[in-house]
Amino acid sequence: MSNTLSLSEPSVADLSVSDRLRKKASRHMKERVIESLLFLAAAMSVLTTIGIIYILVKESYVFFQMVPLSDFLFDTQWTPLFDDAHYGIMVLLSGTITSSVVALLVALPLGTIIAIYLSEFAGFKTREIAKPFLELLGGVPTIVYGYFALTFVAPLLQKIYPDLPGFSLLSAGLVMGIMIIPYVSSLSEDAMRAVPMSLREGSYAMGATRLQTALRVVMPAATSGIASAYILGISRAVGETMILAVAAGMQPNLTFNPLESGATITSYIVQVALGDLPHGSIGYQTIFAAGLTLLLITLAFNLLGFWLRKKYREVY
């Protein structure tokens, strides 16, 4: 009985009990195997992330050996494929920012209003019907949105504003906004519905209307969740590729005017990755620098979201 912790010698009757309590080798093995499998599954995603960051940083390092960081940040042209090559990321960034701003101007207000409606005003039946449709909107492949922007929204906008080019950041951004609505509304609604009924009752009991309750009590109480929804929406907008590749045109254009066409970081990466640039050429290397820029932007927003969640954690 070397491995039991009994203070006194076990009696004969107790032996069976301590036998039963002893670790069974087979069960122990099984537990270890399961634990390892679970760990591997968890490690997979972490390793993938590390791998992606490693490649981006390594390849970008090669790029920055050839192109000084100051050129990358401050040059006002992006012509890596020309003889007179310029590498000003601001050109692509301006396209990303402009299209994202247009998209967010659509998605954040509409998404929030839909969330308020579904969470605070809609009846049970309306909600059960509307939610799947809304989520369907999020499930439409973005390439379909791209063609929707190019073949339907752009001509429609040209009727209002004839000078608008067929490819524009505006039409792509508007459709991108529609695509992002369900992400914003769904998460915001979850956050608002998680606000305890007791807070709503407190508000109603003070004589508040439904709108006052929604805007003054429920929304502030759900701030952290709504902020997360917004951050997710921003990340989606910044990272969206297909809609922009299809509908925004791919000419790098340093502009913050949504009525022009332009390339974004993502659409540029698609263009180069699909093209026939030789690996290792500086033109090819640019997509890693662009990708790293994109990653840093999303990372910044994730950190912001993390900070907001901590600052406005639910205090009910």
Place this chain on the structure above:
Amino acid sequence: MDANVTPVPVTPTLKADVRDLDFYYGSFHALKKVTMPVYERKATALIGPSGCGKSTLLRCFNRMHDLYPGNRYEGGGIVLHPDNTNLLAHGVDPIEVRMRISMVFQKPNPFPKSIFENVAYSLRVRGLRNKSELDDRVEAALKGAALWKEVSGRLSELGANLSGGQQQRLCIARALASDPELILFDEPTSALDPIATASIEELITELKEKVTILIVTHNMQQAARISDYTAYMYLGEMIEFGITDQLFIKPQKKQTEDYITGRFG
């Protein structure tokens, strides 16, 4: 003993009376022909075992049941005096009702706002914007809820940072701020420790000088300590209503006696 000396030299004024009220949660008949008076500037306690309908009755007074589908007031009503209107009538706006009849809940439920904004809430939803008037009324409400001394220096802190008992007094201040005619208390001390409970009870005793109080409580000692009238309910029916001292010392019904002596419930 002077137990027989009836302490009713003046007949109290009627603030509200419940008449033959029937209430349903879907198909569940939760209140059955309930009738009881509520007297002005008195505290009336509703007692009874869990599920007897006392909270249901309380929540009829500010039409809280309107928030959930499937709830029906059926027959009878609650007549508010002196205007002699039935609160449950179809043409009556529940928001108007709640503007006059305020409520304090079982668990303190301060809004995710500052202490000041919590109290100012009931004034702001009424459209009051004047800063100095808001300041004055918030201060008065906090004083009325015996919280002013503890929080006067930190009105901009979150309400949730206060202790449980302070939060409940904050909720009382919030309910007081709009000068309601009637305040409903739904087991206001059941989530509080004995010391906080004592302070809330003391506060309610003070408040009934100015405002009518209707309180649901599980605690019979509490009903005996703070109320002037007590109603005993069981299974959705009003079993007995009377002056608190008399109801506890000499209940008229056997059922009431069984409950208050602890033989049942």
